Amino acid sequence: MSDAFRTLRMPMSREDARSLRAGDMVLLEGEIVITAGLPTIQRLVACAEEGRDPPIALAGGSLFHLGSYSQEMPAGGLEILYMNPTTSTRFNPLMPRLIRHFGLTAVGGKGGLDTACAAAMREVGCVYLSFLGGGAPLHSAAIRAVREVAYPDLVAHYRLVRLAVEGLGPVTVGIDAHGNSLFETLQAQARDRMEGILATLAASRQDAKGG
Amino acid sequence: MPITYQAVKSLSAQLYDWSLRAVPADTLDGLARALATETHDGARKVLQMMLGSARKAEAEQRYVCSDAGVPVYHVTIGTAARLEGDIKAAISDGFDELVATISPPLLKHVTNPLTNERGYKGRDMPLVTWDVAGGADWVEILCQPKALGSGRWAALETFSFPSLAEIEAYVMKVVMQAGSQHCPPVIIGVGIGGSFDVAARIASKATMRAIGTTNPEPVLAAMEERLLRAVNATGFGPMGTGGDTTALAVHVDYASGHGYTPVAVCFNCWINRRTRARLHADGSVERFE
Numbered sequence A: 001m002s003d004a005f006r007t008l009r010m011p012m013s014r015e016d017a018r019s020l021r022a023g024d025m026v027l028l029e030g031e032i033v034i035t036a037g038l039p040t041i042q043r044l045v046a047c048a049e050e051g052r053d054p055p056i057a058l059a060g061g062s063l064f065h066l067g068s069y070s071q072e073m074p075a076g077g078l079e080i081l082y083m084n085p086t087t088s089t090r091f092n093p094l095m096p097r098l099i100r101h102f103g104l105t106a107v108g109g110k111g112g113l114d115t116a117c118a119a120a121m122r123e124v125g126c127v128y129l130s131f132l133g134g135g136a137p138l139h140s141a142a143i144r145a146v147r148e149v150a151y152p153d154l155v156a157h158y159r160l161v162r163l164a165v166e167g168l169g170p171v172t173v174g175i176d177a178h179g180n181s182l183f184e185t186l187q188a189q190a191r192d193r194m195e196g197i198l199a200t201l202a203a204s205r206q207d208a209k210g211g
Numbered sequence B: 001m002p003i004t005y006q007a008v009k010s011l012s013a014q015l016y017d018w019s020l021r022a023v024p025a026d027t028l029d030g031l032a033r034a035l036a037t038e039t040h041d042g043a044r045k046v047l048q049m050m051l052g053s054a055r056k057a058e059a060e061q062r063y064v065c066s067d068a069g070v071p072v073y074h075v076t077i078g079t080a081a082r083l084e085g086d087i088k089a090a091i092s093d094g095f096d097e098l099v100a101t102i103s104p105p106l107l108k109h110v111t112n113p114l115t116n117e118r119g120y121k122g123r124d125m126p127l128v129t130w131d132v133a134g135g136a137d138w139v140e141i142l143c144q145p146k147a148l149g150s151g152r153w154a155a156l157e158t159f160s161f162p163s164l165a166e167i168e169a170y171v172m173k174v175v176m177q178a179g180s181q182h183c184p185p186v187i188i189g190v191g192i193g194g195s196f197d198v199a200a201r202i203a204s205k206a207t208m209r210a211i212g213t214t215n216p217e218p219v220l221a222a223m224e225e226r227l228l229r230a231v232n233a234t235g236f237g238p239m240g241t242g243g244d245t246t247a248l249a250v251h252v253d254y255a256s257g258h259g260y261t262p263v264a265v266c267f268n269c270w271i272n273r274r275t276r277a278r279l280h281a282d283g284s285v286e287r288f289e
Helices: A014-019 A038-050 A095-102 A115-124 A136-141 A182-210 B005-020 B025-037 B041-060 B087-101 B148-152 B164-178 B196-206 B218-232
Strands: A006-010 A025-034 A062-064 A066-072 A078-085 A106-109 A127-130 A143-150 A160-175 B072-078 B127-133 B139-143 B155-160 B186-193 B247-255 B260-268 B275-279 B285-287
Touching (some): A025 A066, A038 A095, A078 A136, A078 A143, A095 A115, A115 A127, A136 A143, A182 B218, B005 B087, B005 B275, B025 B041, B072 B087, B148 B260, B164 B186, B164 B260, B186 B196, B186 B218, B196 B247, B196 B260
Parallel strands (some): A006 A025, A062 A106, A106 A127, B072 B127, B186 B247
Antiparallel strands (some): A066 A078, A127 A160, A143 A160, B072 B139, B186 B260
16 A cells, blocks of 8 residues: 555545545644543534524535643743544434534544435435544644634533644555445444354364364 | 552552553453454454554554543552551542643543533542552552543343353343443453442453453353353444454453352453552652553
């Protein structure tokens, strides 16, 4: 595999989102919005329900399940000390609403999202990007600037943060905008393989007994 | 000379700090071996990134993961060790001092399970298990911070007189439940027998054994080998996006029990945070991991 990855401008255009296929690996450059907090996602759903604008604009943008430590610098301005993905599946029940309401083009984190999310993503033209867990040194090095931090009443990793990044990734397209999900495919594949896997285990146990 | 409150406090804090900024050597070796055999292109790239992230963390003393987890310690006190001061308080105070001084600061992960409020302090935090070593004159402390990838997907079920086939099928069931979500390739610990709490503790301890070591009991060594092949045949792969490497190791241990047999399965995510050191009677500190 070549290490020359396609770089996508963020926020991702609908066209770019639709051009991706599950399994592609890409680099990100531009602006992203991140949070690792369930209360944050709940607040954003409340914005959608009540027709209010979220504190950081999300329409047609990206929202990644990345946690960060942000703080004010002594000389003014904001900095991020480190950043890393969190498990996306715990946001499963809330993400379809956000994806549809804000017309997101890219979501992501680690571990994937479920079928209902994938359906919403297909409808609006949105991809799920899988970030390296345990990748804080790499992800943090891609941060160029902190644009905005919202919900300062929440603990640092729950805050909604808008960042400028360059060379973030490569990230893997886990779910594409055409209904293909690596997570579902792999779960189905493992289920299909399980009968054979258990038979192999039985044969190995038999061999161990015989030996 | 006695093993003091101050020595235990300092070491508890240091072990946590060290665990955040490097991946253990046995785990790096395991990842490198996986990279040599992995056939899936995307998975090879993910494994390379893991090794790169680990190297960068160690070289630049950065956190490998932003989720420092919650502090979990396993303390073994030699029955011949002479102690001075409140060793129990020393571990808790060591963590408090670390939180106050560590750079960059830690995120707040200590969670009240009744309200989901998060901070640095909480009931029974740090989580400490205590053990004794007959005749030894040292105190050993192992630190294994726990977060979602290394804690969330653990499970336990109790069976009546299960066959090995049933036990192994249950391990695979828990592997399926975790699927892509626990930052694979993982280290899997399996605890069989004893009682509810003993099985869980055996499974947890099994994750602490170094990758690449062979179980001294042939029956368990064979079980570990076939379960590792079985887990990797699922195809979830590194970060759960496909590949041959879903686990770096499966470690199994057991205790005799009654015939109702709890089977506990737990995971440690690929960064496999774990540091361990011994405080000796002569005042020296021996670091293992």
